[in-house]
Amino acid sequence: MWLVLCASNDISALWAYQGLKNQGLEPLELVTTETLAYGVRWEHRLGADGVSIDITLTDGRRITDKDVHGVLNRLLFAPSESLLLIHPSDREYVIQELNTFFLSWLYALPQPILNRPTPQGLSGQWRHVSEWLCLASKAGLPTPNYRQSSRDLTSEMSVATRVVPVGTTVNTIIVVDGCVVGASAPPHIQEGCQRLAKLSKTALLGIEFATGPEDSWTFAGATTNPDLRLGGKALLDVLIRVLKSEP
Amino acid sequence: MIFLCGIPSEPSLALVIEQLNKLSVPHVVFNQRHFASMELEFEINNGQVEGWMQLEGRSYRLEHFTGVYTRLMNYQFLPELENEPPNSPMRLYCHALHNTLTRWYEIAPARVLSRNAEIGSNFSKPYQVQLILEHGIAVPDTLVTNDPDNVLKFRKQHKQIIYKSISCARSIVQTLEDKDLQRLNRIRWCPTLFQEFIEGTNIRVHTVGNEVFATSVSTIATDYRYAYLQGEQEELKAIELPQELAERCVKLSQALGLEFAGVDLKITPDNQVYCLEVNPGPAFSYYEYHTRQPIAKAVAKYLAGIG
Numbered sequence: 001m002w003l004v005l006c007a008s009n010d011i012s013a014l015w016a017y018q019g020l021k022n023q024g025l026e027p028l029e030l031v032t033t034e035t036l037a038y039g040v041r042w043e044h045r046l047g048a049d050g051v052s053i054d055i056t057l058t059d060g061r062r063i064t065d066k067d068v069h070g071v072l073n074r075l076l077f078a079p080s081e082s083l084l085l086i087h088p089s090d091r092e093y094v095i096q097e098l099n100t101f102f103l104s105w106l107y108a109l110p111q112p113i114l115n116r117p118t119p120q121g122l123s124g125q126w127r128h129v130s131e132w133l134c135l136a137s138k139a140g141l142p143t144p145n146y147r148q149s150s151r152d153l154t155s156e157m158s159v160a161t162r163v164v165p166v167g168t169t170v171n172t173i174i175v176v177d178g179c180v181v182g183a184s185a186p187p188h189i190q191e192g193c194q195r196l197a198k199l200s201k202t203a204l205l206g207i208e209f210a211t212g213p214e215d216s217w218t219f220a221g222a223t224t225n226p227d228l229r230l231g232g233k234a235l236l237d238v239l240i241r242v243l244k245s246e247p
Numbered sequence: 248m249i250f251l252c253g254i255p256s257e258p259s260l261a262l263v264i265e266q267l268n269k270l271s272v273p274h275v276v277f278n279q280r281h282f283a284s285m286e287l288e289f290e291i292n293n294g295q296v297e298g299w300m301q302l303e304g305r306s307y308r309l310e311h312f313t314g315v316y317t318r319l320m321n322y323q324f325l326p327e328l329e330n331e332p333p334n335s336p337m338r339l340y341c342h343a344l345h346n347t348l349t350r351w352y353e354i355a356p357a358r359v360l361s362r363n364a365e366i367g368s369n370f371s372k373p374y375q376v377q378l379i380l381e382h383g384i385a386v387p388d389t390l391v392t393n394d395p396d397n398v399l400k401f402r403k404q405h406k407q408i409i410y411k412s413i414s415c416a417r418s419i420v421q422t423l424e425d426k427d428l429q430r431l432n433r434i435r436w437c438p439t440l441f442q443e444f445i446e447g448t449n450i451r452v453h454t455v456g457n458e459v460f461a462t463s464v465s466t467i468a469t470d471y472r473y474a475y476l477q478g479e480q481e482e483l484k485a486i487e488l489p490q491e492l493a494e495r496c497v498k499l500s501q502a503l504g505l506e507f508a509g510v511d512l513k514i515t516p517d518n519q520v521y522c523l524e525v526n527p528g529p530a531f532s533y534y535e536y537h538t539r540q541p542i543a544k545a546v547a548k549y550l551a552g553i554g
Contacts, residue, residue: 042438043397046376047388086436093416094437100371100414101391101438107374119367119374130291131364134354137294148351149288150344153336 001027001067002243003109006074008032012228013074019236020072025243029061037079044105051108070243071113074225075122078102112242114176114204115224124202124224129163132200136207136219139195140188143219164220170208171217174231176238177203181231185209189217196222203242206230248311249274249550250300250357252348253318258532260318262543263550270544272551275312277302277348279319280327282341289351296354314550315352315359318528319345358506358550365504366527372413372440375503375525382499384522387513388443395431398423398441407444445523447515452488453531454500454508455545459493461486462534483537492520500525507546 002025006013017030035057043054055063078098086094099122106117115124127135130146137143144163164170171183173190175197180190189209197205206226209217228235249267253260255278267274277285281303289298289309298309322328322345331338352359368375376386390401391413402408402423410427411420421427422444449464465482488496492512499522500508509529513521531542 040393042391042393044373044391044438045389046373046380046391047386047443051377051380093412096414096416097412097437097439100374103371104373104377104391104413107377119370120364125364127364128350128353130350131354133291134294134296137291143291143293146291147288148290148347150286150340150347151288152347153339153343154346 001029001063002069003063003071004028004030004074005071005106006030006032007076008034010074012226013072016072016228016236016239019233020240020243023236023240025240029063031057031061031063033075033077033079034081035059037081042101042105044101044108046108053105053108055105065108065110068110070111070245071109072239072243073106073109073113073115073117073123075102075106075117076225077122112177112203112245114239114242115202121224124204125200126224127200127222129221132222133163133219135199136192136196136222139192139199141192141196141207141219142217164210164218168210168220170210170220172226172230173207173209174226174228174235175202175205175207176231176235177242179238181234181238182206183209183230185217186215248307249314249316249547250277250312251275251316251318252277252279254279254320257318257320258536259530259543260316262532262535263316263546266543266547267551270547270551270553272547272553275300275302275307279322280325282322282325282327282344283337285344287344287347287351289347291354296351296356298351309351309355312355313357313552315355315357316546316550317352317360319348358552360507360546360550361505361527368503369415369525369527372411372415372524378503379499379522379525382495382502384495384499385520387445387521387523390441391438392441393434393436393438395434398431398434398439399428401441405443408441409444410439410441413438413440445513445515445521447513447519447521450486450488450512450514451534452493452496452510452512453529453534453540453542454497454505454510455542456506456549457497458545458549459488459496460534460540460542460545461488461493462538462540483534485538485540503527506549 004013004017021028038058041056045052053065080095102122103117118125120126133143133146146163173180173185173193174182175193178194180193193207202224206223208220210220211217249272255276286301300307322341328338353362368378373391376389379386408423409420410423412418451462453460463484463486496510503525505527509526511523513523535542
């Protein structure tokens with residue numbers, strides 16, 4: 001089977017699930033964060049005999065590493081809905097335990113998996129915009145200057161994901177397994193995007209650009225969870241090819 | 248110039264500072280508790296990272312720092328913030344400073360021990376176990392489950408099993424005893440990690456670049472780090488590892504992106520080697536104090552690019 005793992009409100013992933021199904025990728029299972037939240041049975045083994053997972057969902061579906069051929073993974077967090085029942089003094093601990101457990105069982109899923117989990121993100125490595133800028137520059141993409149100071153007082157919760165002012169229109173390019181889909185960009189920008197995906201070791205990467213006069217493209221940000229709809233049918237075609245490929 | 252940050256009296260940081268002094272390597276120490284008197288700013292222009300730091304009344308160019316050693320504690324627990332209300336100017340400044348500092352050393356073109364992106368593998372023990380297995384080093388049989396029956400079967404398969412947290416929080420290793428079985432049902436709330444207990448000698452291997460410092464730890468406590476809590480004692484002794492094993496430890500650490508690591512091994516009486524864990528930010532002072540191994544000196548030399 002193939003899996004699409006996502007939150008139930010991830011419209012973009014639901015679009016991809018439907019699109020992949022319509023194109024005949026069968027059997028394809030949609031497993032939402034919410035489905036994973038309640039009463040499932042987990043078994044994850046590691047040792048001399050290798051690594052395995054065996055998950056039974058509340059609706060009776062079973063996921064084992066032996067049955068999975070490929071995964072579109074859009075999970076951002078382990079489910080936390082049921083944790084409200086846990087004593088507050090233990091809640092943070094349980095959330096941390098669940099997230100680190102999810103990292104491990106997702107990593108144990110057979111490849112191809114778009115994206116493979118990392119300690120910095122369940123569906124690919126989260127990076128601060130300053131790290132993306134350095135990588136984008138290394139990839140040969142035009143980047144704006146960036147400045148950060150200890151005098152810039154921001155809320156502890158605010159995290160900048162773009163280097164352009166709020167409200168700026170951006171074009172999104174999506175790189176999947178080295179193929180470029182999404183907005184139509186000049187060849188040197190497409191090549192830079194391919195290099196950035198490779199440098200960041202991200203199989204499915206969304207890269208945003210602000211465009212200016214004379215077709216100038218400037219890097220604005222990158223994400224491991226882009227809006228897949230922006231890739232249209234071309235993205236689904238690549239996804240099917242990648243998901244059906246041998247690891 | 249080397250930049251060090253944390254609480255200077257913290258033993259591991261203090262040992263490295265002492266060694267840098269002995270080696271006459273220029274260095275600057277940021278005492279986290281003096282955060283209010285520090286300023287930092289960096290820029291990225293065409294991929295080049297530049298900036299400045301104002302510390303204890305002196306100014307430094309960031310691009311002059313060629314080595315960084317981070318022993319930062321969670322700033323939210325600094326005593327200076329204890330009575331600060333949420334979003335107070337001092338609390339916000341402390342956040343902004345630490346955020347800027349972390350962002351800088353993540354991308355600084357310097358030898359950094361260690362960047363956040365590199366220490367992540369230790370956040371999840373079973374995830375790290377998979378990386379260890381990928382490098383051909385044996386690990387104890389491990390089960391993560393929320394099914395009590397599964398645990399009972401696993402316990403039957405092995406002479407003795409232990410349990411511990413999956414993450415690095417509350418990570419004290421305990422043996423699963425008969426008396427624990429009455430509360431085994433509680434794991435239904437949260438998958439828990441169980442592991443075959445391996446009889447043998449605990450070995451802590453510190454790797455610094457290509458250098459290796461191995462310490463054997465003799466104790467009858469399940470988790471030697473907390474032997475005192477179990478009313479037990481531990482004995483630490485510097486040992487030489489077989490070269491092949493030492494090289495495997497270096498390779499494993501470097502494969503995890505760690506130039507400085509604490510690799511926890513267990514060697515059985517019949518010489519089977521198991522890797523229990525790789526610690527990405529080892530508090531090595533405990534081992535250095537007991538064995539006189541020059542770990543801090545190796546760290547200082549690594550930071551300075553000497554040797």
